[in-house]
Amino acid sequence: MTALAARERTGEGQVVDMAIIEPILAVLGPQPLWYDQLGHVQPRTGNRSQNNAPRNTYRTADGTWVAVSASARSVAERVLRLVGRPELIDEPWFATGAGRARHADVLDEAVGRWIARHTRDDVLAVFEKAQAAVAPVQDVRDVMRDPQYRALGTITTVDDPELGPLRMQNVLFRLSATPGAVRWAGRPHGADTEEVLTELGLAPAELAALREEGAL
Incomplete structure (x- = not known):
């Protein structure tokens, strides 16, 4: 969002680069600062807290x-x-x-x-x-029947041509004006080959020839 706001001001886009390990490090809080300033290394505490109990x-x-x-x-x-x-x-x-x-x-x-x-x-x-x-x-059984997850629509049902109706994670975020949806769990192998190759400029005759040769 910050990059989009900058584009609106400058008219120039930019690369947004983030590794998945970075937000995980942010979750750890001030541990880098503690180590840098105090040499403190937080020990493993399991599910306990160093600040309170129980x-x-x-x-x-x-x-x-x-x-x-x-x-x-x-x-x-x-x-x-x-x-x-x-x-x-x-x-x-x-x-x-x-x-x-x-x-x-x-x-x-x-x-x-x-x-x-x-x-x-x-x-x-x-x-x-x-x-x-x-x-x-919770384990996954609890998740599947949890009323809060149900109210949020966190689990959605998708019709699959091979497996039939199946339940899986829904779109991660919810937008009020442009909500997303999961249309398929995964397209069958080659389902979009013809459409993709047509967009690349191959004519129907060329596609037919490729099929005859066993390339498609």
């Missing part, structure tokens, strides 16, 4: 997983009361996010033990009632 993924009684984030102290307190460990709230280290992060093993054990005794639906209902951030960790 914040992790936990296995439920029915074999699924949920992600929980209790970043604010008030939320962390509600979670610890919910899981039956209110005594941890009185620990001096519980007062700050950094202190809770240093005791993530203790908090994960408390939260994980409680979640392991309940089904995913029960965990989600109780945590949402307590106004604690929680979400299911």
Whole structure:
């Protein structure tokens, strides 16, 4: 969009070059700056946070997983009361996010033990009632029946001449005036050969000759 705006001002186009690794690096936040200025290398933390706890993924009684984030102290307190460990709230280290992060093993054990005794639906209902951030960790089965994905039209059905109706990812973005659509999952081999060669200037007789020779 910036390049288009520049073209409107200057009348000249430009090359837009971006590697897929660059937005991934941007997601990492200030890690290059930390390393440059402080020599700090962020260690691997899995699903934990270095700044707050409890914040992790936990296995439920029915074999699924949920992600929980209790970043604010008030939320962390509600979670610890919910899981039956209110005594941890009185620990001096519980007062700050950094202190809770240093005791993530203790908090994960408390939260994980409680979640392991309940089904995913029960965990989600109780945590949402307590106004604690929680979400299911979805696999593709969950994605296919998720009501939010359905409302967005994230999965679309495409008629394929060989496979019949099939479901796949829809256009990544939605435009109000010019919405896109997936017309086919993949054209059959050679389906557009004649059209392409005609655009290149080959006459029908030339196409027929190529077919006779087995080139098409």
